[in-house]
Amino acid sequence: MPHMDDHEEQVLPQVKGVASADRLLTVLSAFQRGDDALELAELAERTGLVKSTIMRMCVSLQSFGFIERMRDGRYRLGTEIARLGSVYLQSFALESEVVPVLQRLVSLSGETASFYIRRGEQRLCLFRHDSPSPLRMHVRPGDLRPMDKSSVAQVLRHFESGAGPAADIKLPIYSNGVTDPHVASMATPVFGAGQQLLGALAITGPASRLTAVKAAEVAEHLFDLADNLTKSLGGKH
Numbered sequence: 001m002p003h004m005d006d007h008e009e010q011v012l013p014q015v016k017g018v019a020s021a022d023r024l025l026t027v028l029s030a031f032q033r034g035d036d037a038l039e040l041a042e043l044a045e046r047t048g049l050v051k052s053t054i055m056r057m058c059v060s061l062q063s064f065g066f067i068e069r070m071r072d073g074r075y076r077l078g079t080e081i082a083r084l085g086s087v088y089l090q091s092f093a094l095e096s097e098v099v100p101v102l103q104r105l106v107s108l109s110g111e112t113a114s115f116y117i118r119r120g121e122q123r124l125c126l127f128r129h130d131s132p133s134p135l136r137m138h139v140r141p142g143d144l145r146p147m148d149k150s151s152v153a154q155v156l157r158h159f160e161s162g163a164g165p166a167a168d169i170k171l172p173i174y175s176n177g178v179t180d181p182h183v184a185s186m187a188t189p190v191f192g193a194g195q196q197l198l199g200a201l202a203i204t205g206p207a208s209r210l211t212a213v214k215a216a217e218v219a220e221h222l223f224d225l226a227d228n229l230t231k232s233l234g235g236k237h
Contacts, residue, residue: 023049027057028066028077037074094198094233095127101201101229102129108225109218111205114139115190117198118156121147126199135206151175151187155200159189172222174215176207184210186219188226191235198233201226 030046031038038046043054058075061067065080098115105113106129114128122144139145147153151173158169172188187202203210203222230236 023047023053024057024061027054027061028081031077035076037070037076039074043075097229097232098127098201099129101225102127105129105201105203105222105225106131108221109203111203111210111218113201113203114152116145116152116156116187116200116202118147118160119144123147123153123156123200131205133205133209135209139204145179148178149175150178151185152200152202155187155189155202156197159191159197172215172219172226174212174219176210176212182207184215186210186215186222188223189230190226190233191230193234195235198235201229 026047026049027043030043040051040054043049044051047054049057058067058069062069062078065078068076068078070076094115102113102115110131110133112128112131115126116123117126118124123146125139125141125143125145128139128141145152147157154173154175172186174184174186176184178185183204184207185202185204187200190198190201192198201222203218
């Protein structure tokens with residue numbers, strides 16, 4: 001029997017995992033425009049995979065809602081595909097509205113502007129426009145941060161129910177030194193149709209620069225831009 005060294009033992013499970021992921025994606029990619037549902041034999045023909053492998057892949061895909069098995073044994077794409085598609089399309093609609101606002105916010109405040117959405121117990125930086133200052137936080141679009149007590153997390157937590165602005169919460173919310181002792185931030189919500197929370201519009205900067213005094217000076221700019229963005233996206237601030 002060929003000898004397998006320690007390095008090979010560590011790499012092999014990763015390779016197997018990648019191969020399984022490839023097969024899952026191959027099954028999903030077999031569905032084409034105009035397809036209603038596909039029989040197992042047709043999936044096998046399109047993917048080049050054996051039927052037993054496809055059935056195992058479909059069980060995993062079903063558990064996550066990517067594929068549904070019909071009563072007649074055929075397979076069709078699941079509702080999770082539609083949800084991801086709507087998220088994908090929404091991101092483009094949001095980008096055209098949000099990015100110019102971020103650019104304007106940076107020019108008015110001098111600090112980095114960003115737009116966050118909630119993803120479970122984390123907050124996702126969806127869009128960001130950097131401050132011209134070299135001293136700034138290096139968070140990039142796509143980065144996940146904790147749902148802590150920062151201003152951004154507070155906004156996402158307080159308004160996620162879709163109830164709209166609460167009278168007992170003073171906006172924008174300001175925080176200092178929560179996620180990082182050297183960073184301060186200020187955030188306010190952005191709503192869409194039906195008072196659905198779309199995300200948090202925020203500015204962040206060094207705590208030494210974005211002080212409570214400085215935050216108070218730019219708070220009106222942040223609130224007004226969020227208000228205009230909400231209206232352009234079909235909501236009411």
